[in-house]
Amino acid sequence: MIPYRYISFFLSTFFIFHDSASRAIPPLAMIGGMVKKNCSDPLDHGDFCWSDQLQANFLGVFYYGYCLQMLSTYLAARAGFNTCVRLALFVCAVIQLTTPIMISFSPVLAIVVQGCRGFVSGLFITMNFECARKWGLNNEGKFVISFCGMMNYFGTGAGPFIAGLLAESVGWVYAYYLSGGVFLVVFLIQCALVPDDPVDARFMSSKERGMFVEKKQREDLEPANKTTISLKSLFQRRFLYCFSIYQICRNFLYYSVLTMLPFYLNEMFGKDTEFLAFYSLAMCLSLAFSAFIWGSILPCVDQRMSWFKSRIFILTVPMIIRGACFAVIPFIKSIEGCIALLVLHNVMEATVYSGGLMTVSFELDPAHSKVVVGVHNGVGQTAGFIAPLVSAAFTSVDETRPDYWEVRGRRWRNFLLLNSGVATVAVASVFVAVAWRRSEWRKHPSLCFESKEEEDKVKETENGIVIKNVAAGCC
Known part of the structure; x- marks a missing residue:
């Protein structure tokens, strides 16, 4: 049976894949008929006549919002990360589904809203680290992060081809509709299957649930392992x-x-x-x-x-x-x-x-x-x-x-x-x-062992649940 935590691993990395792919929609939609190539020609097949400056703003505004992810991440960490990520997924779904309408109503409004999408999308990569911390057992966290990078790069490569195919075959608006629909489906799956606390997950086996109970007990004994952080302590980290x-x-x-x-x-x-x-x-x-x-x-x-x-x-x-x-x-x-x-x-x-x-x-x-x-x-x-x-x-x-x-x-x-x-x-x-x-x-103590003997030791409960596994040393 596939471990239940892999559902969370997959979703947190799929957010990144889909968001990376969705960033390719605006330029491909423009080329595929959203914007006229020659505004003076009434027979040009583009739907809208935009200046070069307007096009540049529409293309770049996502990244202006995206670079503010240090703010969106900090706010999410204070307010509740899982809840904010679900909200971000829902916001992205609504924005992508309504973008064709907003473009026809007001290009300026569409540009502002795309900047908002960039701001909330800043949570998806950082969500991967929260997932690695909360749902990863033993040494799984860094593999989740590696998979995050793989999906990020796959999305960056696959996005232009998917968006271009849709724009050329059925129309540029359907690239936005597909993107928004996927965001909406993932939002519903995330709400249904991934709780704030892994112990509360439905359909999880008793063995795996016991592993998370043990993990939670260990974390509760570590007073330094608080999941919130103040701005003062954050900026005291010189390596940052x-x-x-x-x-x-x-x-x-x-x-x-x-x-x-x-x-x-x-x-x-x-x-x-x-x-x-x-x-x-x-x-x-x-x-x-x-x-x-x-x-x-x-x-x-x-x-x-x-x-x-x-x-x-x-x-x-x-x-x-x-x-x-x-x-x-x-x-x-x-x-x-x-x-x-x-x-x-x-x-x-x-x-x-x-x-x-x-x-x-x-x-x-x-x-x-x-x-x-x-x-x-x-x-x-x-x-x-x-x-x-x-x-x-x-x-x-x-x-x-x-x-x-x-x-x-x-x-x-x-x-x-x-x-x-x-x-x-x-x-x-x-x-x-x-x-x-x-x-x-x-290396943080929760990710390493105190001695070589402990590293080689696999401790099990009476239910046969693995508490610690082999991992690399600290330093």
Whole structure:
């Protein structure tokens, strides 16, 4: 029989998959008939005539709300996380289902509401950490987080294809209707099957329920394991500032690969839109499968070195390799070589969910990881706005210049080398975090064992319920 807690694991990661896929609807809907390509032509098949500025606002406003997830997460942690996530699912369902109507009624209203959707969507990734803490037994939490990364990347790759297919075959409005319908169904399932307290779950076996009862009893004995957190104590965590810098740098490279490098491949190698569509899908799939692979490799790494060395290694070495890839790409003259380096870059990027920043945030303090992640991930999302602006500033060239392509190539090279420097800043932030307050860098006691003998011991109750299992040491 499949453990009941896997229902919660699946739903918390499916939120992320569907939300990531839904973000692809606005641009694909615009291309598929929502907005006229030529407003002066009455025969153009687009439904609405929007200016470039209006289109840009509609596309970008989600992320303005999304980067405020540090606020939405903190409020949810104070008010009740599960209740707020259910509310977020319902809000997303209503917004997606009514967006076509709002667009025809008032584009400005539609833009404001999409920003609200971004704000509540900030709860979905952090919900994964609350799920890992509350529903995970023994060492399951970090695997839930790895699966979160995999679903995030899968959604980013699958979304454009699903939305594009619907927009071309049955109309752009149905992409919104499908997205809203799925949000609504998931909301109902979440309300019916996932209670606030795992002990209260219906249809759970007595054996599994007993495991959660034992877990709850252990947590009640730990006064430091409170699930609420004050702003004062939050900002006293010095590693949080360094993690925020790391997250900005990490996302700067991530968004460069997904959003800016297609322009580079188009200009330097003449690759068309069809090729770039498959490029985007391939990049996201490489991220998704790499997150799964790293999640499988991590236990082996933990067995061969201390927790501290393992996490520092995974935070720094993959980032160094990512920076090296960016440094080499401008000197590669073949598209095959560039793609190979970008895939290698993505393999290293996937460590952020498997042993990297997200996993470390959970392991340092499971009870408060949802808020910590909400802060540094929210701050890090600003890289989504910064990367395009920096790219434009570095690569912009007057098209009338006779040496346009020569200068353009040189400026692209400078932008790619800048990414390499950004990776160096990320690595430096990790060592600053360690040097600043080494005492903060310890795996939380609830996730490790006090001795090797205890690690190897599997204690069972009279019902045969496993209380503790084999796991990695603390440091």
